[in-house]
Amino acid sequence: LDADAQPDPADLFTILVASDLHLGYCDRDELRKNDSLRTFEEILRTAKENKVDFVLLGGDLFHENKPSRSTAQQCATLLRSYCMGDGGINFELVSEPTVNFGHMEKQFQRINTEDPNLNINLPVYSIHGNHDDPSGSTYLSELDLLHTYGLINYFGKAVDLENIEIAPLLFAKGNTKLAVYGLGAIRDERLHRAYLENQVTMHRPEEATEEWFNIFVIHQNRPAHRGKHNYVPETFLEKWLDLVIWGHEHDPVPVPVLNKEMGFEVLQPGSSVATSMSDGEGKQKYCYLLKVAGRRYRVEPIALETVRPFYIEDINLTAIGYIKDDGNADVIRDDVEKFLNKKMEKLIRKAEEERRPQQPKEPLIRLRVDFGNVEPLNPILFGQRFFGRVANPKEIIQAVKSKPLGRNNRNGD
Amino acid sequence: LDADAQPDPADLFTILVASDLHLGYCDRDELRKNDSLRTFEEILRTAKENKVDFVLLGGDLFHENKPSRSTAQQCATLLRSYCMGDGGINFELVSEPTVNFGHMEKQFQRINTEDPNLNINLPVYSIHGNHDDPSGSTYLSELDLLHTYGLINYFGKAVDLENIEIAPLLFAKGNTKLAVYGLGAIRDERLHRAYLENQVTMHRPEEATEEWFNIFVIHQNRPAHRGKHNYVPETFLEKWLDLVIWGHEHDPVPVPVLNKEMGFEVLQPGSSVATSMSDGEGKQKYCYLLKVAGRRYRVEPIALETVRPFYIEDINLTAIGYIKDDGNADVIRDDVEKFLNKKMEKLIRKAEEERRPQQPKEPLIRLRVDFGNVEPLNPILFGQRFFGRVANPKEIIQAVKSKPLGRNNRNGD
Ligand SMILES: [Mn+2]
């Protein structure tokens, strides 16, 4: 979608894409308990302001499989506030909803915008992630409940894992035909095997097959390094896909990346709240405007403004000369503590200067310290003086060994 | 409300009253798991068929404080199926909803029938019981969630137990003024003390004070015999009340009973599903049509047709001659077992004959047996041959002592 070749607005889908919102993360922490919900509100507000056709979520909407009552209530409050109201829906679902939502009770095998008793003007479509997957003998997830309440449209729930049938949501707007295939999180080894055994079937529309713009929303491990069968290689996917939206990986890659071999692009939205102290979580977070007209599209990342500031520093005390073989251990530890305190003050000052108006005040700060042959400082004791000034006082310091620039690659969550 | 003096329909409130539905009771039991939901559906269907203005519930809508996901989903499914649709609401809430629903988030301090984004034609009003009371640091109950989803109107949630303020829902229809006061379950000793210390205030409307028909919905212990301070004496209540709807007591008393001293009547709806094997739970269960025109009213009990059949028999083996001082113990036990088996076959036959079309097939049967000086039969072993034929095979026999007609009075729940 070139900036200069403006499509007819009647043909243009505008979709707000986000993933891994992890609502309820840290909901027992007085400071951080609203972080995930605050950013969810920002995402919904952004969707509203940009008059998108719908919101498309890549799984892990909730952090816990059984969210607390308070998280459930706040989520529902936001959905009712932002997704209901007047203003028409300017596109149509032309696929068979009883197939797309075959996992639901009969009367809810439809989308909320088609329910005459609900006045929805911002529909939310979501697959589940590994954090909010169906469970128990009734195989229900929190998303099943939200769908039943009419607050979201929950798709991509495979009911037979021996025979995974993916029937796309087929949307039509003017001359644009948009097919959204979804597959909620499945244990990676299991899905890997299912692909190898040809147990995954994507049902392309029989009519005008080549005219559809094909999106696949998936929530699995993406990189190979987590284990030989513990991810979905992109080469397993269908070559006729246009865009894969890849949830679960919290590290944002805010531009679609072309897989030359397969011919499709992959957008990895990343998470909207940091659920670990890794590098990937420390980056600028985004939601995205996905614009599709005909078979052309464009992705516009929108920087999220409400995410708690997060700073990571790697410190190798040997390399910067604090640790010498002949030093007195106590004196050195004292020096080290002073040095790290100063470092903290500097980072807190930096956070104050850089903080944007909607960001919460207290930053997350992680110091990854290689203490060399000095005994590491106690993180709890070290953090005490930063209570109320940083959001994670008890876990500022992480003692690391011998990989001063070591990176934590475990960003899939 | 005399049958011959028909009020103008424009002035007539028709209200479906029920209590103690205990949704989710026995939801891990394959046979019984749908019992509570089946009768909930019957109640909603009855409300719909009788074109009532609203449903009024007396607490314990849910059996468990945190209902299972499946129970939550089925409850929501029924509410969305029966409470939404076209057909006008012919009465008005004239009290201030931000006061009545002050416990809710600001945008939900209103009734669902007033939300322009929801098409409700059968509003449900409910207080909470002791089974579904607010809990945790956020003091939320499952009813808070249902209210947030727009599926019920949750009233009577006292937020300050040192100062219980009850502001009535004031409904107007034609010339009828209906005030509904509600108080969700509070620990009995605590509420007893609050009454003694004048910490309970009912806010009567200042205008046309005497013209209102005053209902009070309460969910507490009613009889005195459970402990001196462990109930709410009717004399604690206001004399200007017209009708008290008393939840929590599972034993139905299907006609309003006048309290002469106080001048009001009390309706004790009883439960809609047996949650214990006591006499009170074995009786015919009801929901009620409450009709109010001006300050006159009538209660019409409607027998529930979907409740599982339940038979209780008291058997004193000594009294009926099975046990003699000089008998051989083994022979006697053998005889007793045969006798009780025969009794069971008779009751199962009786249940088959008496079963109404909508009742589930397998009855609940309780034999309260005084075994005298014979060692009681093992209930588990005894029940084995009745698997699949009665709903409670493992707990048919209850060994009792010396009170052949003893009654279990613990029906409050
Ligand atoms: Mn995940």
Ligand SMILES: [Mn+2]
């Ligand atoms: Mn995640």
Ligand SMILES: [Mn+2]
């Ligand atoms: Mn109760």
Ligand SMILES: [Mn+2]
């Ligand atoms: Mn009860």
